[in-house]
Amino acid sequence: MKPVPQSIRTALDAIDGAAMLAQVERWATxxxxxxxxxxLAAMAGELSDAFAQLPGEVRLVDPAPITAIAAxxxxxxxxxxxxxxxxxxxxxQRRFIFTGHMDTVFPADHPFQELAWLDDDVLNGPGTAxxxxxxxxxxxxxxxxxxxxxxxxxxxxxMINADEETGSLSSAPLIEELARGKFAALTYxxxxxxxxxxxxxxxxxxxxxxxxxxxxxxxxxxxHDGRNAIVAAATLxxxxxxxxxxxxxxxxxxxxGGAANNVVPDHAVLRFNIRPKEPAAADYFTAAMNAxxxxxxxxxxxxxxxxxxxxxxxxxxxxKAQKLFDLVRECGASLGQTIDWKSTGGVCDGNNIxxxxxxxxxxxxxxGGKIHSSDEFxxxxxxxxxxxxxxxxxxxxxxxEDL
Ligand SMILES: [Zn+2]
Numbered sequence: 001m002k003p004v005p006q007s008i009r010t011a012l013d014a015i016d017g018a019a020m021l022a023q024v025e026r027w028a029t030x031x032x033x034x035x036x037x038x039x040l041a042a043m044a045g046e047l048s049d050a051f052a053q054l055p056g057e058v059r060l061v062d063p064a065p066i067t068a069i070a071a072x073x074x075x076x077x078x079x080x081x082x083x084x085x086x087x088x089x090x091x092x093q094r095r096f097i098f099t100g101h102m103d104t105v106f107p108a109d110h111p112f113q114e115l116a117w118l119d120d121d122v123l124n125g126p127g128t129a130x131x132x133x134x135x136x137x138x139x140x141x142x143x144x145x146x147x148x149x150x151x152x153x154x155x156x157x158x159m160i161n162a163d164e165e166t167g168s169l170s171s172a173p174l175i176e177e178l179a180r181g182k183f184a185a186l187t188y189x190x191x192x193x194x195x196x197x198x199x200x201x202x203x204x205x206x207x208x209x210x211x212x213x214x215x216x217x218x219x220x221x222x223x224h225d226g227r228n229a230i231v232a233a234a235t236l237x238x239x240x241x242x243x244x245x246x247x248x249x250x251x252x253x254x255x256x257g258g259a260a261n262n263v264v265p266d267h268a269v270l271r272f273n274i275r276p277k278e279p280a281a282a283d284y285f286t287a288a289m290n291a292x293x294x295x296x297x298x299x300x301x302x303x304x305x306x307x308x309x310x311x312x313x314x315x316x317x318x319x320k321a322q323k324l325f326d327l328v329r330e331c332g333a334s335l336g337q338t339i340d341w342k343s344t345g346g347v348c349d350g351n352n353i354x355x356x357x358x359x360x361x362x363x364x365x366x367x368g369g370k371i372h373s374s375d376e377f378x379x380x381x382x383x384x385x386x387x388x389x390x391x392x393x394x395x396x397x398x399x400x401e402d403l
Pocket of ligand 1: 101131190
């Protein structure tokens with residue numbers, strides 16, 4: 001175990017856990033559900049002010065236009081909040097990307113809006129762990145690192161998106177653009193367990209909507225003239241489910257559409273999710289899905305329109321990423337923190353970063369748990385603890401540690 005070098009100790013001593021907690025308490029009372037554009041704008045304002053203490057330029061980036069398929073098959077535009085970007089020393093040789101999200105899964109009308117202390121250390125509240133606490137960890141680590149001389153030779157981009165909880169569809173191009181060419185990435189999702197376990201390899205995820213158009217006819221007079229969109233959608237659901245293998249799960253989730261009982265329905269929408277474990281599984285599925293669709297189109301004489309795709313590529317841990325995990329563990333040991341990791345089926349922006357070839361550890365945020373539920377909690381002392389972990393890891397990378 002390497003001791004913490006004296007040169008970074010002054011910076012670590014400056015970590016202000018009480019101020020971080022006050023920040024999280026304020027941020028968590030602002031509802032910023034992914035669909036609450038006013039709340040997201042308020043949150044973006046708070047974050048712009050907070051990140052202005054870093055030396056870089058803070059800007060808000062418009063979301064990329066994205067669409068969804070309505071129940072009637074129409075393609076409709078989806079509104080999203082703006083994403084925050086902070087760029088510091090873009091001319092530096094060794095540059096990093098740090099990401100987080102300002103949105104939560106709790107809409108403005110959700111009953112879970114208040115904070116409550118469960119005991120002296122455990123704060124229950126919306127977005128405390130996922131991930132307003134994580135944003136505070138990121139900011140505090142970067143704030144204290146500014147006093148560490150070797151860090152002045154490093155540059156970085158911070159990206160805090162407003163749509164992570166719905167799949168980062170409107171921020172994916174931004175993440176890709178900012179990640180490219182970076183030396184390493186840290187993402188501030190909460191630890192995978194309350195003990196601080198990191199998420200290691202992650203599977204991927206894709207969401208699809210297939211719009212089936214058949215031909216309506218009278219169910220009694222001329223049913224043979226009809227082309228039944230509900231039957232075609234059901235056939236597709238069964239055939240796609242049959243494509244499931246050990247390395248990919250397929251979940252047909254919903255069929256919408258249909259007509260009155262005496263009408264052959266000419267319209268249906270089939271929605272499904274896939275979870276490929278490896279990039280090869282994703283390729284297999286895409287080819288097999290297209291073959292299935294082609295067959296149903298031909299046999300049942302319907303039209304099928306595909307919307308969606310794989311939005312979170314599988315995240316294997318390559319050699320460089322493993323070195324980054326090893327460094328986090330080693331730095332944890334120096335600070336008296338036990339760091340381990342495990343693979344998970346969950347997805348996050350770390351998937352998108354890894355797809356650009358940049359090594360990433362994506363659970364550098366607080367310790368907590370029960371996220372996406374009204375029991376969500378953050379272990380408050382982990383704010384300072386995890387800020388120290390990030391700052392120490394980055395100090396090592398600033399001093400030339402290779403990956
Ligand atoms: Zn999250």
